[in-house]
Amino acid sequence: MNMLTDAAIENAMDKTPAHEAVKMQGSKVRVFYGEKQALFDVDLDIRENQVTALIGPSGCGKSTFLRCLNRMNDTIDICRVTGDITLDGEDIYDPRIDVVELRARVGMVFQKPNPFPKSIYENVAYGPRIHGLANAKSDMDAVVERSLQKAGLWSEVKDRLHEPGTGLSGGQQQRLCIARAIAVSPEVILMDEPCSALDPIATARVEELIDELRENYTIVIVTHSMQQAARVSQRTAMFHLGNLVEEGPTDKMFTNPEDKRTQDYITGRFG
């Protein structure tokens, strides 16, 4: 069921880039929900302008780790994070960090498309407005157009910008959410199973988009689909029971993993 096609592996192998600057770094990251520990001393580098896929069986801590990267876990009362996480070398858990600003730099796209109950235009304009990034109407129009262009949605919505975002198809809504994330010029985009609610055609469109976006952004994606990890990512990190089992170039992880748990997972023996 999780077997990879040769084409998917070849595709991953073609895309391993030479440049390896570290954008975000997690060291000894532990996460607790009340008494229960969900992550154990995770050390993981997120490389700039690459797509890093987080994989592993359900409940292994992928989403928990993803949420650490923009402090979304702060919104969960019982959640406690220890260890260090940096963005461009700066500690994102430093009390002096403005979390709203951090989340503009490290944006997030969720599993289920969640446009605001507003127009397509307003969905994209909301972030730049609250961050004061575009004040004049013409500037805002330009930001909205550019963001929708980058999300590959402009041609489909340019004549209906003032219609509700919730009236779009699921795949279009997810690209609208990506446009909304892009509109505040993030450096990193976190995606938590962004295609799980989409049909295969909409999934393919979002996967193509992810590949285009990595030119300008660093992307971390949680996925249950091994094929998707192989198609879109350059690096893959395998989690199991709250531990990072191994991390490496996606082609190596799928053809020659070091850990038996990775081997078992990618060949569909568990998970």
Ligand SMILES: Nc1ncnc2c1ncn2[C@@H]1O[C@H](COP(=O)(O)OP(=O)(O)OP(=O)(O)O)[C@@H](O)[C@H]1O
């Ligand atoms: N808000 C929460 N409160 C309490 N426990 C939580 C919470 N969120 C996650 N957990 C627990 O932390 C562990 C890791 O969960 P997490 O959602 O990060 O795993 P995951 O690998 O993303 O799973 P899935 O693939 O099913 O989404 C699980 O045992 C889960 O039950």
